[in-house]
Amino acid sequence: xxxxxxxxxxxxxxxxxxxxxxxxxxxxxxxxxxxxxxxxxxxxxxxxxxxxxxxxxxxxxxxxxxxxxxxxxxxxxxxxxxxxxxxxxxxxxxxxxxxxxxxxxxxxxxxxxxxxxxxxxxxxxxxxxxxxxxxxxxxxxxxxxxxxxxxxxxxxxxxxxxxxxxxxxxxxxxxxxxxxxxxxxxxxxxxxxxxxxxxxxxxxxxxxxxxxxxxxxxxxxxxxxxxxxxxxxxxxxxxxxxxxxxxxxxxxxxxxxxxxxxxxxxxxxxxxxxxxxxxxxxxxxxxxxxxxxxxxxxxxxxxxxxxxxxxxxxxxxxxxxxxxxxxxxxxxxxx
Numbered sequence: 228x229x230x231x232x233x234x235x236x237x238x239x240x241x242x243x244x245x246x247x248x249x250x251x252x253x254x255x256x257x258x259x260x261x262x263x264x265x266x267x268x269x270x271x272x273x274x275x276x277x278x279x280x281x282x283x284x285x286x287x288x289x290x291x292x293x294x295x296x297x298x299x300x301x302x303x304x305x306x307x308x309x310x311x312x313x314x315x316x317x318x319x320x321x322x323x324x325x326x327x328x329x330x331x332x333x334x335x336x337x338x339x340x341x342x343x344x345x346x347x348x349x350x351x352x353x354x355x356x357x358x359x360x361x362x363x364x365x366x367x368x369x370x371x372x373x374x375x376x377x378x379x380x381x382x383x384x385x386x387x388x389x390x391x392x393x394x395x396x397x398x399x400x401x402x403x404x405x406x407x408x409x410x411x412x413x414x415x416x417x418x419x420x421x422x423x424x425x426x427x428x429x430x431x432x433x434x435x436x437x438x439x440x441x442x443x444x445x446x447x448x449x450x451x452x453x454x455x456x457x458x459x460x461x462x463x464x465x466x467x468x469x470x471x472x473x474x475x476x477x478x479x480x481x482x483x484x485x486x487x488x489x490x491x492x493x494x495x496x497x498x499x500x501x502x503x504x505x506x507x508x509x510x511x512x513x514x515x516x517x518x519x520x521x522x523x524x525x526x527x528x529x530x531x532x533x534x535x536x537x538x539x540x541x542x543x544x545x546x547x548x549x550x551x552x553x554x555x556x557x558x559x560x561x562x
Contacts, residue, residue, distance in 0.1 A: 232499045233514035234435045235551070241286040248288055248361040257435040258428040259287045261296030263397070263418060264441045265336070265529030266324070268295025269537050270520050271439040272314040273544025275299050279308040281552055289363040289433070291378075291424040293417035296439070297366035297396035301389070304364055306356040313350055315541040317534035324532050334404030336530070338397045342390050354386035365431075367424050368395040368414035371406050371471050374478030376421035378431070382410045400467045400479070402529075420478045423489050429513050438493065439544075440519040445490060456480045493517045520547050
């Protein structure tokens with residue numbers, strides 16, 4: 228990735244100057260957007276871990292996360308981001324992904340167990356640290372009534388609400404059970420409406436966005452998605468989602484087309500853009516840069532539980548960010 232990209236320039240300038248959230252001097256709003264995708268989120272977790280290790284996490288003003296990306300974002304802001312390595316530990320993957328649950332009428336992906344037990348009793352997340360971090364935390368979910376991507380930050384009034392937001396952001400229909408209720412509304416997985424959470428960041432005034440992607444770039448010959456939703460998607464819509472508004476169905480069916488459009492738009496954003504033309508002048512258009520794992524990186528699926536590919540996926544994400552920062556001299560952590 229070319230080092231002259233405006234997103235990298237601003238991040239490097241902030242790290243070198245020791246800039247801190249809440250006391251900026253450059254007039255920018257820099258956001259980190261983290262893609263999820265079930266256990267594919269192990270890749271973007273490795274990327275977030277590398278940002279922490281390189282000492283650049285404090286260069287961001289806000290963190291936006293979708294699904295597994297929301298969980299990664301919370302760990303990054305928790306005070307113990309080194310626990311992001313837990314994404315590659317099979318004991319946690321197997322505690323969350325339980326195929327035998329289907330025989331008991333329970334969700335195969337047990338996000339409740341992950342958040343309410345593992346993150347509270349085993350590897351504890353400091354939820355208060357996330358809520359009080361000067362870097363804003365924005366977990367996204369899909370509103371069941373409107374089918375729209377929704378920022379849950381206004382509802383984060385305490386640790387219990389934060390845990391509900393984490394569960395809501397990853398509540399994938401069928402696999403992860405029913406929608407999660409928060410502040411009187413029902414929410415499903417963010418990926419139904421915004422699986423790559425850069426749009427909300429831009430809509431809320433971000434001038435620069437670094438996007439952590441969980442999948443390599445698609446070959447140019449991949450083509451457009453099928454005109455008709457897959458049989459699996461139609462089955463879920465006709466069963467799990469049948470009692471919900473048509474707006475949610477439309478959002479659910481549009482996922483593949485939205486993903487293709489996001490890929491094309493983000494690829495255009497990745498082209499280097501010039502810095503502001505005059506000192507102190509903020510660039511008029513937002514600058515967005517994506518980080519993706521290498522094309523030959525190991526593939527992990529949404530439900531992967533085996534430790535070997537998960538560890539390889541974490542390292543692939545780590546390597547992608549280290550490569551991105553290399554032209555800038557891997558800024559060291561500020562004292």
